[in-house]
Amino acid sequence: MQDEKSLRLGFVGVRNIGLNHLRKALDLPGVAVAAVADTDPQRVAAALELVPGGKARGYDSAAALFAAPDVDAVVLALPNHLHAPLSIEAMQKGKDVLVEKPMAVNSAEARDMIRVRDETGQQLMVGMNQRFNAYNVAARKMIAAGVIGEVQQCRTRWLRDRTGLWGGARGAWCLTPEKSGGGPLMDLGIHKLDQALYLAGVWPTVEQIAGFVTTGIGRQEAAAHGAVYEIEDYACGLVRFEGGLVLTVEASYFCNLPGEVQDTTILGTEGAMLLAKGKGTLLKRTADALESVPLEPDPETATSCVEHFCRVLQGREPLIPTPEVGLQGLEIVEGIYAAAKK
Ligand SMILES: NC(=O)c1ccc[n+]([C@@H]2O[C@H](COP(=O)([O-])OP(=O)(O)OC[C@H]3O[C@@H](n4cnc5c(N)ncnc54)[C@H](O)[C@@H]3O)[C@@H](O)[C@H]2O)c1
Missing domain, CATH: 3.40.50.720 (NAD(P)-binding Rossmann-like Domain)
Known part of the structure; x- marks a missing residue:
């Protein structure tokens, strides 16, 4: 229009x-x-x-x-x-x-x-688009309602295999830390961190961070493609927050798996929420079983970042991915890189 x-x-x-x-x-x-x-x-x-x-x-x-x-x-x-x-x-x-x-x-x-x-x-x-995924929103509402009890652990990962790295599908800027700020952790991991902590419903104070990265494959392959690769191949972080919540995050550009792996698990005292691309499952512990219930996507969610941005500017809803949220994600990524350097 x-x-x-x-x-x-x-x-x-x-x-x-x-x-x-x-x-x-x-x-x-x-x-x-x-x-x-x-x-x-x-x-x-x-x-x-x-x-x-x-x-x-x-x-x-x-x-x-x-x-x-x-x-x-x-x-x-x-x-x-x-x-x-x-x-x-x-x-x-x-x-x-x-x-x-x-x-x-x-x-x-x-x-x-x-x-x-x-x-x-x-x-x-x-542009933290995980907050506009209708399965994430449905899961968040159930977690907030206490369906899985108290959240204790988040595990999240996004493992890609070489997607768009060579051949110009993505700008070469993303392979140099001065322009990208980091590798797959900064690119993919930051989305998964945001998703996990959005689902958990908290952005609590970080108490401790451990982090590790691997390098080697990218540098070797880049030479064969006439490119320069100065970022990590893979990163993992282990974060403990005030109050005891523990989060693990993994991100990779080289996983040697068919397609990509992208999933997030939120573990609570009474069940778990499993989110993968395009679907979600609630696992609910009862006295003698672990029941599995597929999630229905939330019908009211803005379908994209740009739709939410426009709704905010039109005064129709409050801003969800604030810059404060973006900053906290960056601080955790920086903490993982700093820990990996030690
Ligand atoms: N939210 C998501 O799911 C998602 C997915 C992909 C990329 N991204 C992010 O989006 C951003 C762009 O990624 P991309 O893959 O589209 O990058 P890209 O390299 O494909 O495109 C960048 C564009 O910016 C242009 N450009 C560069 N410098 C400019 C300048 N000074 N003024 C105007 N234009 C300029 C380039 O010519 C190019 O057309 C990155 O920050 C990336 O992390 C987010």
């Missing part, structure tokens, strides 16, 4: 996930795709073709788009090292911001973003 009353969105970085966000925005009521920007002119042209009626404008820089008075809010899907500077610039230009995860390459930058959010009064949302 593109009319004068629409919320007018600008999209900066329109390749993989940026185009996904743009496509989803096209279906939202009261939302107009007003502008796109990318330093690659071919990406701009391809994105503009998706917008019906030629109603969006293209820019070759984020700054030019931020200067446009007819853009209310921006969606930033950029290499990670650009998240903080361009979110800050956008907020200072009066735009509300949805920025992809991780919200920054380190927690110091994330704190700067929160400070500018407070100074400018603009909305700042982080």
Whole structure:
């Protein structure tokens, strides 16, 4: 829908996930795709073709788009090292911001973003999309209602096998720590951490972190592909929170398994919640058995980050993935990397 009353969105970085966000925005009521920007002119042209009626404008820089008075809010899907500077610039230009995860390459930058959010009064949302998965939301509601008792452990992992690493499917920036902030833990693990702690329903104080990484396969394979790989192949973290909750997280770009493994288990004193891609199961302990009940997806959940962002800006619901949530995830990732270095 593109009319004068629409919320007018600008999209900066329109390749993989940026185009996904743009496509989803096209279906939202009261939302107009007003502008796109990318330093690659071919990406701009391809994105503009998706917008019906030629109603969006293209820019070759984020700054030019931020200067446009007819853009209310921006969606930033950029290499990670650009998240903080361009979110800050956008907020200072009066735009509300949805920025992809991780919200920054380190927690110091994330704190700067929160400070500018407070100074400018603009909305700042982080693209933690696990919170808009209808199975996660259904599971969260049941856990909050005490169905599995007191949550004691979370186990979560996302193990991929080389997906998009070579051949340019993803920007090469994601293989260098200065631009990515880290490897699969920063990329995939941060989503799983967010999912597990969202399901557990707490973001308590961290008491202790152990962490380990492996390296080697990526560096060896990169050379054969004319690429440079400076991040970990695999990371695992073990976190103990105040109150006793224990969390384990694993993330990998090299698992040598068919497809990928992505699952999360929340263990409580009276049962467990198992979440895998596109499904969820409640395990409920009774006196003599462990009953298994498939979860129904929650019907009221926003289906995407961009839908939630628009609902927030339209005053229809409060912001769920706040930058504070993004910061805490980054702090845990940093803690795991720091522990692994010791
Ligand atoms: N939420 C998710 O599930 C999910 C999935 C994939 C990626 N991501 C995140 O989204 C972000 C982008 O990932 P991607 O895979 O789409 O990256 P990508 O490399 O495919 O695309 C980045 C785009 O940004 C453009 N760009 C680079 N510098 C720019 C600048 N200064 N101004 C304007 N445009 C610029 C590039 O030309 C490119 O088109 C990353 O932070 C990544 O972690 C999130």
